[in-house]
Amino acid sequence: MFFYSIFYVYVFFVIKYTQFPIILNDEMRSIIGQNVFRDSNFLPFANLKYNLKYIILNTVMTIPFGFGICFLIKxxxxxxxxxxxxxxxxxxxxxxxxxxxxxxxxxxxxxxxIIFNTCGAVNRI
Known part of the structure; x- marks a missing residue:
């Protein structure tokens, strides 16, 4: 029960940091001004100036997932x-x-x- 509790708290924090805040304000929309498709990247490694900080953060974020899932399921x-x-x-x-x-x-x-999250989860094994 202890491992389930810790794992679920971890999952909630991952969702909190990756999904929120959700800004619905039109004033914020004009300040941020990001277009959904223009500012998205759907091609792997297409952006050659990808920031090392985000590579590390996306990898480290899912290391506990790879570690914790082994305690919960075979x-x-x-x-x-x-x-x-x-x-x-x-x-x-x-x-x-x-x-x-x-x-x-x-x-x-x-x-x-997605690639770096997968690498972080597998890094535990």
Missing amino acids: TSFKKVILLGFGLGFSLELMQLIIALIVGFTFRYVDVND
Whole structure:
């Protein structure tokens, strides 16, 4: 029960830091001014000036996921890869859906984040 509790708290913090705040204010929209599709990256490693800070943060963010999931369910290397990919894909998909609903993006939707999230989850094994 202890590991389940810690894991769920971790998942809630990941969602908090990757999805919020959601800005619905038109004044903020004009200040931020990010277009959903113009500011998104759907091609892996297309942005050659990708910031090292975001690579490290996306990788480190999912290391506890790869570590904790092994305590909760029986896993294999392949299953951890799929679950890590699923986590990264879900986070980016939620960011895209929220951006499409609101009409602009406060968070950048980037396929590289999915790759680095998967690497972080697998890094534990």
